[in-house]
Amino acid sequence: MNASLAFTALLPEHILLAGIVALLVIEIVSDEAKGELPVAIISVAFAAIAAAGLASGGNTLEPFPGQFILTPGIAAAKAVVLALAIPVLLVSRGDFPRGPYYPLLLSSLYGICLVASSSSFLTMFLGIEIMSVPVYVLVLLAYRRPESAEAALKYLVLSGTASAMFLMGASLIFGSTGSLSVGAFAQALASNTLLSQSALVMVVSAFFLKAAIVPFHGWAPDAYEAASVPVTAYMATLVKAGVLFAALRVFGEAGLAQPLAGILAFLPIASIVWGNLAAMRQAGLRRMIAYSSIAHAGYLFLALLGEGPGRFEAVAFYLAAYGATNILAFAALPNAKDDESRDRLEDLKGLFHRAPLAAILIGIAMLSLAGIPPFPGFAGKFLIFKNVMAAGHVWIAVAGLVASYLGIYFYLRVIQFMFMAPDAQPAGHRPASGMAIGAGLLCLAFTVAIAVAPGWFLARL
Amino acid sequence: MADATMLNVVLWLPFAGMLAIAVVPAGRDGFVRGLTFWTMVVQFFLAAMLYARFDPAAAGLQAATNVPWIADWGVSYAVGLDGYNILLVLLTAFLGPLVTAGAFSAITKQVKLFYAMVFLIQFAMLGTFLAQDLFLFYLFWEAMLIPMFLMIGIWGGERRIYATLKFFLYTAFGSILMLAAIIWLVWWQWKGTGALSFAFADLLKANVPVGAQFWLLGAFGISFAIKVPMVPLHTWLPDAHVEAPTAGSVILAGVLLKMGTYGFMKLGLPLFPDATRAAVPLLAALGTLSIVYGACLALVQTDIKKIIAYSSISHLGYVVLGLASLDLLGIQGAMMQMVSHGLVAAGLFLMVGMIYERCHTRELAAYGGLARVVPVYSVFFVILTLASVGLPTTSGFTGEFLVLIGAFAAGWRELQAGGSAFFLAMAILAATGVVLGALYMLWFAQRFLFGAEKVPHGPITDLGGREKAILITLVASIFWLGLFPEGALRKSEPAARDYQQLIAGKAAAKAPAKGVAR
Numbered sequence: 006m007n008a009s010l011a012f013t014a015l016l017p018e019h020i021l022l023a024g025i026v027a028l029l030v031i032e033i034v035s036d037e038a039k040g041e042l043p044v045a046i047i048s049v050a051f052a053a054i055a056a057a058g059l060a061s062g063g064n065t066l067e068p069f070p071g072q073f074i075l076t077p078g079i080a081a082a083k084a085v086v087l088a089l090a091i092p093v094l095l096v097s098r099g100d101f102p103r104g105p106y107y108p109l110l111l112s113s114l115y116g117i118c119l120v121a122s123s124s125s126f127l128t129m130f131l132g133i134e135i136m137s138v139p140v141y142v143l144v145l146l147a148y149r150r151p152e153s154a155e156a157a158l159k160y161l162v163l164s165g166t167a168s169a170m171f172l173m174g175a176s177l178i179f180g181s182t183g184s185l186s187v188g189a190f191a192q193a194l195a196s197n198t199l200l201s202q203s204a205l206v207m208v209v210s211a212f213f214l215k216a217a218i219v220p221f222h223g224w225a226p227d228a229y230e231a232a233s234v235p236v237t238a239y240m241a242t243l244v245k246a247g248v249l250f251a252a253l254r255v256f257g258e259a260g261l262a263q264p265l266a267g268i269l270a271f272l273p274i275a276s277i278v279w280g281n282l283a284a285m286r287q288a289g290l291r292r293m294i295a296y297s298s299i300a301h302a303g304y305l306f307l308a309l310l311g312e313g314p315g316r317f318e319a320v321a322f323y324l325a326a327y328g329a330t331n332i333l334a335f336a337a338l339p340n341a342k343d344d345e346s347r348d349r350l351e352d353l354k355g356l357f358h359r360a361p362l363a364a365i366l367i368g369i370a371m372l373s374l375a376g377i378p379p380f381p382g383f384a385g386k387f388l389i390f391k392n393v394m395a396a397g398h399v400w401i402a403v404a405g406l407v408a409s410y411l412g413i414y415f416y417l418r419v420i421q422f423m424f425m426a427p428d429a430q431p432a433g434h435r436p437a438s439g440m441a442i443g444a445g446l447l448c449l450a451f452t453v454a455i456a457v458a459p460g461w462f463l464a465r466l
Numbered sequence: 467m468a469d470a471t472m473l474n475v476v477l478w479l480p481f482a483g484m485l486a487i488a489v490v491p492a493g494r495d496g497f498v499r500g501l502t503f504w505t506m507v508v509q510f511f512l513a514a515m516l517y518a519r520f521d522p523a524a525a526g527l528q529a530a531t532n533v534p535w536i537a538d539w540g541v542s543y544a545v546g547l548d549g550y551n552i553l554l555v556l557l558t559a560f561l562g563p564l565v566t567a568g569a570f571s572a573i574t575k576q577v578k579l580f581y582a583m584v585f586l587i588q589f590a591m592l593g594t595f596l597a598q599d600l601f602l603f604y605l606f607w608e609a610m611l612i613p614m615f616l617m618i619g620i621w622g623g624e625r626r627i628y629a630t631l632k633f634f635l636y637t638a639f640g641s642i643l644m645l646a647a648i649i650w651l652v653w654w655q656w657k658g659t660g661a662l663s664f665a666f667a668d669l670l671k672a673n674v675p676v677g678a679q680f681w682l683l684g685a686f687g688i689s690f691a692i693k694v695p696m697v698p699l700h701t702w703l704p705d706a707h708v709e710a711p712t713a714g715s716v717i718l719a720g721v722l723l724k725m726g727t728y729g730f731m732k733l734g735l736p737l738f739p740d741a742t743r744a745a746v747p748l749l750a751a752l753g754t755l756s757i758v759y760g761a762c763l764a765l766v767q768t769d770i771k772k773i774i775a776y777s778s779i780s781h782l783g784y785v786v787l788g789l790a791s792l793d794l795l796g797i798q799g800a801m802m803q804m805v806s807h808g809l810v811a812a813g814l815f816l817m818v819g820m821i822y823e824r825c826h827t828r829e830l831a832a833y834g835g836l837a838r839v840v841p842v843y844s845v846f847f848v849i850l851t852l853a854s855v856g857l858p859t860t861s862g863f864t865g866e867f868l869v870l871i872g873a874f875a876a877g878w879r880e881l882q883a884g885g886s887a888f889f890l891a892m893a894i895l896a897a898t899g900v901v902l903g904a905l906y907m908l909w910f911a912q913r914f915l916f917g918a919e920k921v922p923h924g925p926i927t928d929l930g931g932r933e934k935a936i937l938i939t940l941v942a943s944i945f946w947l948g949l950f951p952e953g954a955l956r957k958s959e960p961a962a963r964d965y966q967q968l969i970a971g972k973a974a975a976k977a978p979a980k981g982v983a984r
Contacts, residue, residue, distance in 0.1 A: 379605045390645075406642050425626070
């Protein structure tokens with residue numbers, strides 16, 4: 006093993022680790038810690054820069070062959086995830102002025118980076134756990150309502166079940182192929198023995214549970230609602246990205262056979278339909294985003310039906326567009342006297358009259374999430390359905406597109422509330438903090454960049 | 467080259483205007499109005515220069531720009547003028563300043579956002595007409611929805627939320643189907659040639675299998691038919707028109723509806739010629755149904771705006787019939803009718819807006835005898851009514867007349883060739899639409915302008931200078947097109963021939979088709 010290679014290839018992870026250690030030290034030595042947010046932001050920003058640098062290097066690095074791999078595309082995806090974590094941190098100040106929030110969030114990010122690079126089931130499992138365990142605490146950390154504890158427990162149990170299923174599936178694959186490498190999954194895809202097929206179903210179900218695909222989605226609305234705004238934004242975008250990276254690693258570029266193709270077609274489309282339908286009836290923003298994220302997870306898994314290098318591109322692009330616009334919406338959300346009032350959609354009425362910039366930012370986010378061109382959410386969907394169709398699944402792509410139609414109304418409703426209703430003037434509402442608006446503008450800049458030059462971005466994936 | 471730069475300026479000027487409005491400090495409403503109006507005027511003059519320089523004899527695109535945009539997907543920023551879009555681009559640019567000026571007195575809240583949206587929709591409409599790349603076309607096509615959604619939803623009437631959601635959801639459904647068809651079409655083209663391309667010119671050569679053509683034509687067709695709108699997909703239009711502010715109605719009737727018929731002519735039908743030839747009777751039947759059904763519904767409305775909204779459905783039915791006739795005269799008539807309806811309906815909606823600002827009701831029964839109260843208004847109203855009816859010397863006559871001739875000729879040819887009399891029957895039915903049209907419009911004008919004097923919230927003043935200037939401009943252009951249609955017809959004739967040939971293939975090339983202009 007080459008020590009310098011292990012240093013460079015894992016540089017983003019190392020920087021994150023240094024940040025976590027620094028945050029813990031600050032926590033220990035100082036009672037009135039103030040430097041946590043800057044330290045967290047600086048370490049994430051440097052990690053993102055390191056990842057971007059590795060991506061532009063253009064080399065595939067394997068410091069631990071068979072365990073950890075870094076292709077330029079993976080490095081670029083890491084850079085995007087880390088860059089999107091910066092606005093999440095920026096909006097956290099109001100909810101978490103200090104405390105264990107920052108090291109926990111960075112640990113979870115570390116897990117996501119590890120998952121994205123894993124090339125064996127062991128590394129992947131490690132990554133998934135490092136990613137998920139801090140989130141159980143993060144959900145509970147903003148303990149504002151009694152339901153928070155219940156939701157966190159629900160999330161813990163179900164997510165633990167998913168981990169168990171993943172392990173079971175991995176051991177079945179090991180049993181049938183004698184290998185723990187992610188390549189063994191593709192081998193199992195090709196064979197049609199009962200053992201390998203049940204292994205596939207186990208692993209895929211674990212991903213579905215972690216990413217909240219119908220019918221494994223029950224925990225998501227509760228957990229999203231119970232968590233605080235920055236944690237919800239983090240769970241809905243970056244944690245989901247981590248799960249998808251895991252799926253991308255195991256699926257590789259291999260084509261799909263039955264029964265997996267059927268499962269991967271049916272359940273994601275059911276997710277799109279159900280997520281979009283259920284989102285229409287929500288009165289709270291976070292529950293609405295939860296159901297919308299169930300639908301978006303549907304598109305993302307549908308993308309696995311595509312084949313070849315386009316699969317990674319489509320998923321990574323979609324995650325970037327979806328992540329940026331979702332965080333954008335949360336960043337621009339006005340502050341309120343309590344959590345419930347902040348969450349109420351009705352209280353957004355007339356936001357344009359109170360805070361035009363925030364309303365425009367949220368409006369752009371909603372249109373992009375709905376997949377209306379020219380916003381990048383459209384380009385993401387386009388890419389996914391193009392690949393699915395090119396892989397020969399014409400009718401599945403058409404069904405997915407038509408199902409996506411259901412998702413337009415409830416996003417429009419938010420715009421309707423903000424722009425077309427008289428000012429609700431809810432008590433105790435304050436505009437979002439300057440830092441949060443800054444975070445929103447960061448996301449907007451990224452959104453505009455990938456909308457104007459998607460080709461530039463795709464070439465780097 | 468200079469022309470290409472000028473075309474890009476025409477296209478991007480409204481976008482720049484929108485950005486400029488965004489940085490104007492709040493409260494400077496007068497400045498925003500002036501900025502929008504003069505930007506639109508400049509845009510019109512540039513567009514008019516392009517129109518004047520457009521050479522119908524030259525083949526291919528003119529003033530074209532084509533630069534790769536998303537190279538991986540074969541998407542390019544390709545815009546240009548051809549016979550298909552030249553008239554509609556000019557129409558859009560012409561209506562821009564009129565719409566802006568027409569809204570000066572009506573829009574008093576959130577002025578900045580309103581004119582930003584007027585700019586945005588102008589940009590999107592021009593982009594849709596000018597785009598020569600399917601991806602770009604789709605982007606602009608969808609981008610039109612957002613400003614219109616806000617325009618109806620923010621500045622609309624009482625039921626504006628319902629109307630605007632209905633408008634958006636109807637159109638978006640068609641768009642989703644179109645998107646699916648676009649992806650399939652491009653994929654097919656890619657499979658055949660190995661190079662991914664969204665350029666119209668490449669896709670027209672895609673040789674889509676006949677079986678698939680029907681699905682694709684269905685998807686494109688539903689999307690365009692919703693936009694036109696054709697009966698039975700028309701129900702969003704009356705609601706949208708009634709609830710929209712005047713400027714919204716004018717843009718909707720003046721330009722937006724033509725997107726549907728333009729889409730049919732430029733893309734929907736030529737891309738799938740085999741399916742189109744089979745679907746011609748259906749198209750003709752739906753066009754005729756729209757003419758007659760729209761006219762019948764207009765006859766029984768009690769809301770002024772609804773009368774004009776249904777008359778739009780009826781008038782656009784002629785366009786569809788003309789396109790379905792595949793006869794050169796019919797096609798040219800269809801193109802003429804698009805422009806004519808854009809001018810006439812825009813004028814009528816502006817006039818309804820003017821009276822609504824004074825009297826605050828759209829109920830027809832509340833009015834009467836306006837001719838004595840506001841004589842200048844009434845004169846303009848009568849002129850526009852007659853243009854809508856299709857009185858010779860107005861632009862409405864040229865369009866409808868050519869369409870009917872084309873439809874009769876097509877029907878007659880089919881009968882001569884031993885075919886069915888179906889098309890001829892459609893032509894005859896469509897001709898009754900002209901009578902119905904005269905009936906509802908004249909009856910409307912009679913109840914509105916004559917009879918016992920009834921003026922809600924009176925007394926009211928007659929037209930002001932700004933309003934007169936707007937209407938004089940419109941009326942002059944309507945007469946100009948009615949008296950001297952040759953210029954416009956000549957500019958669009960190559961496109962009509964091109965369209966005919968793309969669909970009918972070699973069969974039509976032999977037929978003795980004569981252009982009007984020659």
